[in-house]
Amino acid sequence: MTTSTTPRPPEPARAPDGPVLGRGYAEDREATVAFLARTEDALRAAGQDRAATAGTHTAARRARRRFMEHHAAALYAELTTGYREFLRLDDLAARTRELVPGLVPTKSQAEEERRRPQRDKEGRETDHGIFFWGLLRDDTAGPHLMEAMRRPTPRALAALPAFRATGRADLGLVTVERRGDTGEVTVDNARFLNAEDDLLVAVLETAVDLVLLDDAVRVGVMRGAPMTHPRYAGRRVFSAGINLTRLHQGEISLIDFFLDRELGYINKIFRGLSVPDTGADWLAEPVEKPWIAAVDTFAIGGGAQILLVFDRVIAADDAYVTLPALREGIIPGAANLRLPRAVGNRLARQAIFADRRIEAASPEGRLLCDETVPAGRLTEAVAAAAAELANPAVVSNRRVLHAHEEPEDEFRRYMATYAVEQCRRLTSDDLVENLERTWISRKR
Incomplete structure (x- = not known):
């Protein structure tokens, strides 16, 4: 009798049991930190063998999720000194590294992950996604965090x-x-046709803040600069969406792009700046102003997403809008929340699932654009719209509209789900394959 010598494939590593929770915040934190330290030891021992580390990562993430389900409010209270400090996402992550080691990536882990192209990432940003999912979904911590980001x-x-x-x-x-x-x-990100990346998101938030903070300004306008790209030389472009080159290189981050973008400058355009209650008025109100988007040529992807928060959208009559996020493999920001409200469920699904191109001057385009004019008249049309929206009563009316068409808690809960689901997409095989195809095509 002979015995086969064909080697068997290695069995997947057994995931260690998670910590037992339910003894209170302090004891649960101690148990979770100890468990996460053991999983890190196991990950270091396994090295770069993804098959061997998958079960350990899963166990660690289940432990992080359970801890955030139990203790998001208590953790946030400690991070913000009893809700007295208003911290941005990166500051919260930095403090959490010290307070609950292992709950979010260490600084060195985050930096190492940032240096890798998207195809080689370990998926550490998923742990950030779990952390912010837990904070945003909590009815006490979440609203405070939303205010901090405004x-x-x-x-x-x-x-x-x-x-x-x-x-x-x-x-x-x-x-x-x-x-x-x-x-x-x-x-004027001419090299990338105004596509957004981490740097542009940060700069746009500064720009939006300046418009909102300057008392002499009553209406904000956003428009693309003339491009130098041979195909669009001299023509203005609103936005080419996410910078796929940076995403392929691994330089688009969950915090500095996907979350900062939605909770930062876009939410500020929609809801205004949050300001401290100084007692100067009987009711502290955000600093809000109406906004106009001027769309030359096209608004693709992220450009289409942000049109949904402007009070007036004026486009050149040959401009178009598309949402190719599904083809790219990601979730198109808050478009899944807002687009059905603007154009209806059927057209929204065609745009998100099938990358339907919508001409600005078409009947469908009029659901996204208030007005279309010849390109040479766009500046004139924007000036006329700004004069209308400068009416002081506009701000109060937009505040009431926004409070009821998209309550802030509805947006907050959406962003909690988005934080986790976008992480799933960023670590998916199909996203990497899509990026590789796009990258090879562009090099050709």
Whole structure:
């Protein structure tokens, strides 16, 4: 009798049992930290063998999820000194590294992950996604975090005196200029046709803050600059969506792009700036202003997403809108929440699932664009719209509209789900394959 010598495939590593929770915040934290330390030891021992580490990562993430389900509010209270501090996402993550080691990636783990192309990432940002999912879904921590993300950025506060004095701020990829009572934000990321990445998102938030903080500005306008790309030379472009080159290189982050973008400048356009209650008025209100989007040529992907938060969208009559996120393999920001409300469920699904191109001047395009004009008249049309929206009663009306068409808690719960599901997409095989195909095509 002979015995086969064909080697058997290695059996998957057995996931260690998770910590026992339910003894209170302090004891559960101690148990979770100890368990996560053991999983890190197991991951280091396994090295780069993804098959061997998959079960350990899963066990660790289940432990993180369970801890956040039990203790998000208590953890957030400790991180913010009893809800007295308003911290942005990256600051919360940094404090959590010290307070609950292992709950989010260490600084070195995050930096190492950032240096890898998307196809080689270990998926550490998933742990950030679990953390912010837990905070955003909590009815106590979540609203406070949302308010913190609507506070003016330090960079904007530093640039504000000069902007008030000169009426102009050059932020590199974006310029802000005050013309009468209109604040014009011009995006000029010409190398990438105004596609967004981590850097552009940060600069756009500074620009939006300046428009909202300057008392002389009553209406904000966003428009793309003339491009230098041979195909669009001299033509303005609103946005080419997410920067797929940066995503392929692994340089688009969950915090600095996907979450900061939605909770930062886009939410500020929609809901205004959150300001401290100084007691100067009987009811503290956010600093809000109406906004106009001027769409030359196209608004693709992220550009289409942000149209949904503007009070007036004016497009060139040959412009178009598309949402190719599904083809790219990601979730298109908050479009899944807002697009059905704007165009109806059927057209929204065609746009999101089938990348349907919508011409601005078509009947369907009029559901997204308030007005279409010849390209040469776009500046004139924007000025006329700004004069209408400068009416002081617009702000109160938009505040009531937004409070009931999209309650902030509804958006917050959406963002909790989005934080986790976008992580799933960023670590998916099909996303990497899509990026590889796009990258090879562009190199050709």
